[in-house]
Amino acid sequence: MSAGAGVSPELLAIIVCPACHGALELTEGAQAELVCQGCGLAYPVRDGIPVLLVDEARSTR
Structure with missing residues (x-):
């Protein structure tokens, strides 16, 4: 994962999906x-800042 949009690589390495705990x-x-x-x-x-609220997410499927 590359750091982009101002999101730190350290944060990207530890956060997961709040709905299913899958990789982001x-x-x-x-x-x-x-x-x-x-x-x-x-x-x-x-x-x-990642907004990890299920209510704010959109489905890609």
Whole structure:
């Protein structure tokens, strides 16, 4: 995982999906997101801060 969108590599190494505890992958596009490899939820990154709230996530499947 590379550090992008202002998210520290140390943080990316330890956080997991709050819904299923799956691994998160940082994607950068129009808006940076952390996408769960397990359940497919995408969590927004706002001002370099991951918003790991299931209610804020969108489904990618």
